[in-house]
Amino acid sequence: MQQLTAIVTGASEGLGKSFAIELAGRNMNLMLVALPASGLPELASFIRKNFAVTVYHLEIDLTHTESYTEIFAWLKEQRITAHLLINNAGLGNWSWFEDKNIAFYKMQIELNVITPVLLTRLFLAQADASVTSYILNVGSLGGLFLVPKKQVYGATKSFIRYFTKCLQLELYGSNVKLSLLSPGGINTKPELLVMNNTLKGISKATILEPEQVARIAIDGLLKGKKEIIPGAVNRFLVLLNSLLPAYIKDNIIKRRLNTILVS
């Protein structure tokens, strides 16, 4: 059977790293993309040593539009067609709107919105229509719920949600499977682990490990699931969100906001 090649953006750390290891474990070749000096060569060599797959890596800044074509130009030069695209790279925040500067929001919007849209466009242009191709767009439950202190982040993830759902309709009947991953909190880095450890009850139950999320996401993607929401508690919260009237949700958010303001 032909060995597939997957592009993973933001592969050096967190969920992206777990995606890379998960895909290698499923015998897929990899093109890993992340910022320079982020430990990508070390991850690539770890995967080569432990799995029988070919691993390429490209250290580029995905907020520079001209870098997107570099990925596909390089693959074309090597006569490699990518079969999977994991649009994972993303920048989060947990801060009041006025506490971050213009440069931060510009970078966040570029990385979370412009990058996945343009990479999807370039990926589709090189896809081989005779075999199934797969795209996974990493959204967030933050794109569905109104979360204070995640104003721009949540909006970028709402964008990804809308973009993915529309494109799914356009690609209906084609040989491309496109999935939206909508995770809740993930313990991807030490500061999140510390913050998540302070949570209690249902909030704590929404948090998952990156390896779990990557496994569930790739299972769902290969099965052609339209939206993947890892964790039963998270799926229950999404259902509740669709059932509760807006005024109850507003009250919950206002109470939550008060808790944040006094803490």
Ligand SMILES: NC(=O)c1ccc[n+]([C@@H]2O[C@H](COP(=O)([O-])OP(=O)(O)OC[C@H]3O[C@@H](n4cnc5c(N)ncnc54)[C@H](OP(=O)(O)O)[C@@H]3O)[C@@H](O)[C@H]2O)c1
């Ligand atoms: N963690 C969560 O709780 C959570 C929840 C829901 C959704 N998500 C989504 O899941 C995805 C991964 O999140 P994460 O927590 O794993 O993030 P992370 O640990 O911060 O990793 C982000 C990855 O993106 C790379 N990256 C950042 N800026 C880049 C740039 N300009 N060009 C190229 N690569 C860049 C980083 O490289 P460097 O190592 O060089 O910085 C890193 O590999 C994001 O889309 C995020 O929104 C996360």
